[in-house]
Amino acid sequence: MIETKNPITKQKGLLGEQLLASGAVTGSQLAIALQQQTRTGEMLGEILRKLGFLSSDSLSLALANQFGAEHIDLDQLEANPDHAIMVPESMARERHVVPVHFENGVLTVAMANIYDVATISEIESRNNVTVHAVSSSLDSMQRAIVRMYEQAGSMEQMIDDCILSAVAHIGESAEAAQVAQDAPIVRLVELLLLRCIRQEATDLHIEPEQQLVRTRLRVDGMLRLGNALPNTIYHAVVARLKIIAGANIAESRQPQDGRISYTLDRRHVDIRASFFPTLFGENVVLRFLDRSRLIVGLDQLGLSDANLNDLKQALVRPHGMILVTGPTGSGKTTTLYSALNFVNSLEKNIMTIEDPVEYEIPLIRQAQVNTKAGLTFSAALRSFLRQDPDVILVGEIRDEETAELSVRAALTGHMLLSTMHTNNAAGAIPRMIEMGQSLHTLASSLVLIVAQRLYRKICPACVEAHRPDSSHLKMLGLEKSDQVYYHGKGCPKCHFSGYKGRGGLFEVLKSTPEIQNMIVKRAPYQELVHQARSQGMRTLMEDAIDKVLAGATSVEEAVRVSFEGF
Numbered sequence: 431m432i433e434t435k436n437p438i439t440k441q442k443g444l445l446g447e448q449l450l451a452s453g454a455v456t457g458s459q460l461a462i463a464l465q466q467q468t469r470t471g472e473m474l475g476e477i478l479r480k481l482g483f484l485s486s487d488s489l490s491l492a493l494a495n496q497f498g499a500e501h502i503d504l505d506q507l508e509a510n511p512d513h514a515i516m517v518p519e520s521m522a523r524e525r526h527v528v529p530v531h532f533e534n535g536v537l538t539v540a541m542a543n544i545y546d547v548a549t550i551s552e553i554e555s556r557n558n559v560t561v562h563a564v565s566s567s568l569d570s571m572q573r574a575i576v577r578m579y580e581q582a583g584s585m586e587q588m589i590d591d592c593i594l595s596a597v598a599h600i601g602e603s604a605e606a607a608q609v610a611q612d613a614p615i616v617r618l619v620e621l622l623l624l625r626c627i628r629q630e631a632t633d634l635h636i637e638p639e640q641q642l643v644r645t646r647l648r649v650d651g652m653l654r655l656g657n658a659l660p661n662t663i664y665h666a667v668v669a670r671l672k673i674i675a676g677a678n679i680a681e682s683r684q685p686q687d688g689r690i691s692y693t694l695d696r697r698h699v700d701i702r703a704s705f706f707p708t709l710f711g712e713n714v715v716l717r718f719l720d721r722s723r724l725i726v727g728l729d730q731l732g733l734s735d736a737n738l739n740d741l742k743q744a745l746v747r748p749h750g751m752i753l754v755t756g757p758t759g760s761g762k763t764t765t766l767y768s769a770l771n772f773v774n775s776l777e778k779n780i781m782t783i784e785d786p787v788e789y790e791i792p793l794i795r796q797a798q799v800n801t802k803a804g805l806t807f808s809a810a811l812r813s814f815l816r817q818d819p820d821v822i823l824v825g826e827i828r829d830e831e832t833a834e835l836s837v838r839a840a841l842t843g844h845m846l847l848s849t850m851h852t853n854n855a856a857g858a859i860p861r862m863i864e865m866g867q868s869l870h871t872l873a874s875s876l877v878l879i880v881a882q883r884l885y886r887k888i889c890p891a892c893v894e895a896h897r898p899d900s901s902h903l904k905m906l907g908l909e910k911s912d913q914v915y916y917h918g919k920g921c922p923k924c925h926f927s928g929y930k931g932r933g934g935l936f937e938v939l940k941s942t943p944e945i946q947n948m949i950v951k952r953a954p955y956q957e958l959v960h961q962a963r964s965q966g967m968r969t970l971m972e973d974a975i976d977k978v979l980a981g982a983t984s985v986e987e988a989v990r991v992s993f994e995g996f
Contacts, residue, residue: 445474445496449484454492458775459483462793481792482771485726490542490567499544500564504528504574508891511578513537516557519579525549528566528574535559540566540574576628577923585625589657592618596663606665607679615663619670623692623716625656627699629925632718632759636671638664638711650886650932651759654925668705668712675703683707690716700788719788728772731765732934734973736966740878740938745773748820750877751840753827755852761884761934762849763788766823769847770794773821782823783810799825811835815842824848833865840875853994854970855881855939856958859949873946881937883970883991885983886929892921898985905993906975906985917984933982935992937970 446464449455455463455478463477470477475493478484484492487503494501513529516537522528526542527549537559541549544563554561566574596614609615626634626647633648636659643664645656659667672679675688682705690701702717729738744752752769754762767789774780774793785799785807795817797810807824808831814822826849827833840846852858858879862872896917903909918928939945939962948958963969968976974988 445492448496449478449492452492454488455483456775458777461776462774466792482767482789485730486567486569488727490565494544494565497544502530502540502564502566504530504540504566504570506890507574514578516559517553519575521549521552522575522579526568526571527553528571528578530564530574532559536562538562538564540564540571542566542568542571585621585628586657589618589621589625592621593657593659593663596666597660600663600666606669609666610669610673610679612666615666615670618663619667619674622657622667623690623701626716626718627692627720630720634714634716634718636664636667636714636716638708638713640710643711649925650927650929651884652886652927654927664711668714671703671714671716672705675701677703677705682712702786726764726768728768731761731768731936733936733938734968734976737880737936737938737968740940741769741880742772744878744940745769745845747845747877749840749843749845751836751846751848751875752877753848753850753858753879755850755855755858755879755881756883757851757853759884760882762882765880765882765934766847766849767791770821770823773845778820779818780821780823781814781817781819782825783807783814784823784825807832808835811839815839815844819844821845821847826850827862827865830866833862833867837862837867837871837875840877841871846875852881854959855879855937855967856955856962857881859958860955863949863952869950869952873941873949876941876946876949878941879939881939881970883935883974884932885935885974885977885991886927886987887931887933887982888916888984889918889921889924889928889930891923891930892918892928893981894919896984902985902989905989906971906978908975908978908985913979915978915985916981917986928984929987933977935970935973935977937967937973939967940965 446460450457450460463474463481463483466477467474475489479486479489491501507530513532517527517529525546528540529537530540531538537553537557539553539561541563544565550561550563592614596618599612599614600609622634629647629649631647631649635646637644637646643659643661645659646653647656669679672688675690677686677688686705688703690703692699692701700719702719704715706713728741733741754765756762770780770791774791780794782794782796783799784796787796787798790796797805799805799807807826807828811824811832812835822839822844824832824836824846827836836846836848850858850861852861863869893916896915898915900909918924920926920928924930942965944961944965945958948961971992974992977983978985978988
């Protein structure tokens, strides 16, 4: 049988009161949503979800609790294709229903709206069954529909069929600009984008070679080979992408950037397009930014209880500097946006300068770097201080001037959040000193440093016990352990990678009086690390080991993302 989440208490009354009492939203967040509801008349829960104050899963569970309904997490269930015949795909997508279990004439169906009597009646009469409706979130439902009704091979076959149709339509001598608007090319580009979104890819690469054009998708941080495109249709595909991205279709000798707005099953996805001239043609990279996944609650980032408490305590301080460090693609933006969402309220003036703005947040004044117009990080910071801000976010500290202004802002009564590219938390301190910051002012302004990485989670559909290579165990200091380890053996659901989805690894360094004293004395990096660990900091590798011991990831993945050598 499926496992359901029953409400802890069958609460009556208004949804907002319940959410406030449970701590799911703050009073300020509820006030903002109620103001919006007065203007638009939308449902309160939907407004809270759109504002990023409440995740789709939390909203679904809250609504189920309000009405005493059962709630399930579809992400934890194995999709059974045998049940797909009982609910047509068109109905599943249009009415947000997923069949999850059938036994003794009773079909359990997950629904976004468990009071949709018409849909329940139609399913019952179609299959001669009794329907038991349970609640689930819209986001998890959409992912379950993909798992149930679509196989990776079928999408690849659809794209291949569309490629053949496009080749036949174009012929050998057609002009790319002329056929970029024709149905076969439009449909092919649509399928390429759709495949990326359905497989939750973060990037699509279209790479021209001498004989063919290769496509690759980045899923869970790793590139996977996609469908090959014939050279005969490559230029038409690029032209089509330029049209929908707002780029210059006639320019192929200079790099160009563009932006595509895409909506799928009520999910809004922004796509950043980059076109770069290479030896065999323009290389295209599309980056997919799913707004529904960009802001999550701080408690959903994957921080340990101790690290989460330290971050929250730092964010409620009236002033100081919090830095988030890590390489590109390590989840820094998600952490910063989630932190902004945590402090966002009617009582605070929050301003950001970003490159680029990846998500619009209500009540926050956001600006985007525009170098040609003279709007840089440092120029924006100078102006921000005349705008009476309480909280400032600077997308990245890249140079001495931005570093100096950031420290000054943190010292003059503002909370400043920013990012840096360092390998670990302690590495941000010497980096700031290298950028010319006074030891005393840096020590006085710094509150917290968070270093992070993203690791791949073991695919739940093919997880199995596994004995890792002894050299990998030695790297993590686990070679003498009798612990049972796990990995994914590979299956169609994870494209035989053994991994599905990603989580966060974190290293949090608090600026205690001891750390501040060491900064003033310009203590070596290793001494800073030693002091931070003595006061409770767990390194990225130690956090990765915790994830391995909990069965969340494999030893090999922990080594890949956290091992720094000697």
